[in-house]
Amino acid sequence: VNICSLTSTLPVIPYRKLTDLHYISKGGFGTVFRAQHSDWRTTVAIKCLKLDSPVGERERNCLLKEAEVLHKARFNHIIQIFGVCNEPEFFCIVTEYMTNGSLDEILHEKDMYPAVAWPLRLRILYEIALGVNFLHNMTPPLLHHDLKTQNILMDGEYHVKIADFGLSKWRQLSITKGSSSKPAEMGGTVIYMPPEEYEPSKNRRADVKYDMYSYAIIMWEVLSRRIPYEECLIELEPMMRRFDEIDFLEAVLEVKRSKYMRP
Ligand SMILES: CNC(=O)c1cc(Oc2ccc(NC(=O)Nc3ccc(SCC(=O)O)c(F)c3)c(F)c2)ccn1
Numbered sequence: 339v340n341i342c343s344l345t346s347t348l349p350v351i352p353y354r355k356l357t358d359l360h361y362i363s364k365g366g367f368g369t370v371f372r373a374q375h376s377d378w379r380t381t382v383a384i385k386c387l388k389l390d391s392p393v394g395e396r397e398r399n400c401l402l403k404e405a406e407v408l409h410k411a412r413f414n415h416i417i418q419i420f421g422v423c424n425e426p427e428f429f430c431i432v433t434e435y436m437t438n439g440s441l442d443e444i445l446h447e448k449d450m451y452p453a454v455a456w457p458l459r460l461r462i463l464y465e466i467a468l469g470v471n472f473l474h475n476m477t478p479p480l481l482h483h484d485l486k487t488q489n490i491l492m493d494g495e496y497h498v499k500i501a502d503f504g505l506s507k508w509r510q511l512s513i514t515k516g517s518s519s520k521p522a523e524m525g526g527t528v529i530y531m532p533p534e535e536y537e538p539s540k541n542r543r544a545d546v547k548y549d550m551y552s553y554a555i556i557m558w559e560v561l562s563r564r565i566p567y568e569e570c571l572i573e574l575e576p577m578m579r580r581f582d583e584i585d586f587l588e589a590v591l592e593v594k595r596s597k598y599m600r601p
Contacts, residue, residue, distance in 0.1 A: 386430030
């Protein structure tokens with residue numbers, strides 16, 4: 339990535355302007371903090387490369403690529419980038435801070451959010467769709483491939499902004515073949531991943547369908563306020579245990595008989 343072409347249109351933020359850093363989360367090889375911008379008098383989020391390990395060229399390029407992607411993908415429902423801090427000993431991207439955290443918290447912290455009214459749930463689903471639709475309408479289409487409720491952030495008015503805490507290579511609709519999906523990071527969840535991606539065959543084209551599948555799982559999760567598969571597994575497993583192997587064999591025989599005995 340050409341840093342000059344990027345920073346010619348994106349503000350470069352001196353490290354000394356970022357104060358009151360508070361740790362938020364750690365990603366692949368990056369860390370996210372909350373901070374204050376001393377000139378802009380506003381709270382920001384910064385996603386920086388690990389401060390301890392020497393910042394490798396590859397990692398720096400990865401974060402630069404992310405800044406470029408975010409800069410190009412500016413839209414109402416995509417997290418807004420304010421600038422980059424590009425200093426020898428400190429390198430990070432600076433974005434708006436989403437005061438109401440992630441959709442995951444709103445759906446599953448039932449003490450904090452005893453009720454989430456239907457109009458808001460529908461607006462959240464609509465705004466996620468607007469954000470993903472915008473990415474897919476870029477040239478070339480930008481695929482998210484890690485849509486999950488942890489990556490859907492909420493601003494002060496509970497409007498949606500799509501984010502991506504992960505730190506990994508970017509995927510665009512590749513005109514060449516090649517596996518495009520991000521491996522489910524250690525501890526990463528697969529509940530939003532389409533089954534065919536569990537074993538990505540190398541000759542798979544990147545396509546928008548992946549995000550569609552993830553969106554469908556998110557939709558179920560927003561409407562039910564439950565963890566996909568968690569309960570159904572809890573409910574299904576004892577049911578499965580009640581039937582022993584013979585019952586299943588008899589059931590199979592019965593359907594085979596009825597199928598071939600048709601008049
Ligand atoms: C309580 N509030 C918070 O804790 C909080 C934390 C926060 O931290 C960050 C989270 C994410 C990012 N970065 C990011 O989202 N990048 C990105 C890149 C590509 C695409 S689109 C194509 C694709 O996904 O490949 C995309 F949608 C997004 C960041 F810089 C900071 C920001 C706001 N609030």
